[in-house]
Amino acid sequence: YGGPILHTWFDRELKLAGQAVLKDGSRRLVDTGALVRIPNLAIHLHREKNFDPDRQVHVQPIIGLDADDVSFAEILAEKLEVDAEEISAYNLITVDSQRGEVFGAGHKFLAAGRMDNLSSVWASMQALISTAEDYSGEDVLVLSAFDHEEVGSASRYGAAGPILEDVLTRTAAALGKNEEERRQIYARSSCISVDAAHSVHPNYAVKHDPTHHPLIGQGPVTKINANQRYASDATSIHLWESACERAGVPVQRFVGNNAVPCGSTIGPITATRLGIDTVDVGVPLLSMHSARELVGVQDQLWMIDALKAYLVG
Incomplete structure (x- = not known):
């Protein structure tokens, strides 16, 4: 980190x-x-x-x-x-080196290292594999997992590097699309930036916005920030939360306390490079940036269902 x-x-x-x-x-x-x-x-x-x-x-x-x-x-x-x-x-x-552990009343908690952002990589991969098995649509489904997000993404294979744009450009060329057609594909595409979200800490609730209280075990979180620390806007939020509704997945919203700066994600970076509508989401997490972080088991499963609904939507 x-x-x-x-x-x-x-x-x-x-x-x-x-x-x-x-x-x-x-x-x-x-x-x-x-x-x-x-x-x-x-x-x-x-x-x-x-x-x-x-x-x-x-x-x-x-x-x-x-x-x-x-x-x-x-x-x-x-x-x-x-x-x-x-x-x-x-x-x-x-x-x-300690292995992950499911624990707590009802075994509803999962503690492990690097849940930010392995929680998102795992859920996204499971959703893509499950969707691809029966997918018959014409769209190209893409999963990108980048290194170096926590130290700025400005590397050859970080989100600010060329790899995603290069892959999409070459994929479009392989499908016989010219530059104008590729840009049209971008314009009708959408993207989910999946990164861990803040759950309200029971001992530090004052650090959170008083009217937005995302909690572990209550579903994935839509992340919103007026200063563009997250890429979510009304259009992309609608696409994501509609997918959650189709999947029967509860969804929460995170808006930061105005007096407490929040982190950012790769969402604004890739959205800026490509111009693709992007929403920032994640499972609620405690102990963020600790050596051992904490998420909810059900939130992980819900995230898979929501991403599957989004991919086929």
């Missing part, structure tokens, strides 16, 4: 995950398993009321006891089943 809740990463067994490139140019996915930990300072030595971790000083993880322990390069090589000398470069991040 670009803006993590840093203290949630302490006292957790963390793994490193990402991509490695070997000297022959091949790329491999990497998951080290539990490997490092950022230990908290004992309370006897740190009695300040509020601990505000310094990113440079306080979040250095520990991996071993002395220089004779196996080096990180050797650990990585073992996971990849290659010699350490074969590794050319890698992109790795720390990840909580």
Whole structure:
């Protein structure tokens, strides 16, 4: 995350995950398993009321006891089943190694890492697969999942990069469409930007708009912002909420407290690049940007149903 809740990463067994490139140019996915930990300072030595971790000083993880322990390069090589000398470069991040857990009264909560935005990727993929199995329409159904959203999207394969526009342009060309026809396709298309939404926090309700209270377990959320932090407008909201109604899915709305800045999504980025009507939605979530986030099981299932209705609508 670009803006993590840093203290949630302490006292957790963390793994490193990402991509490695070997000297022959091949790329491999990497998951080290539990490997490092950022230990908290004992309370006897740190009695300040509020601990505000310094990113440079306080979040250095520990991996071993002395220089004779196996080096990180050797650990990585073992996971990849290659010699350490074969590794050319890698992109790795720390990840909580604890598995996701369904819990609570009635088993209605799901806690796991990176629910923002794996909750949306999973639901969207399930909806696309289910819809494509029986789809007989003429429209091209597209699912785009981008990297780097939490750090600005301005990368080669982030939402501000060229990949989506390139794929759509080349798809239209493969279908025999010229530039004018492609632009007409954009004009009659619509897009859902699916990203996690804020659920009202029971201990901090004052942070939310007093007349909009989306809650976990009450259905997907339509996200609205007058400053265009979200791409939703009346036209796109109508398309989305009509799909929810057809699917029998309850829908909520999030409008931020005017005194509390909200986040943004890739919705305004892709809408600006392509000019396609876009609505921002998501399942309500607590602990957003924590190492371990919280969503409702039923909201996840409802999101799939709503997206399916939208795709066939």
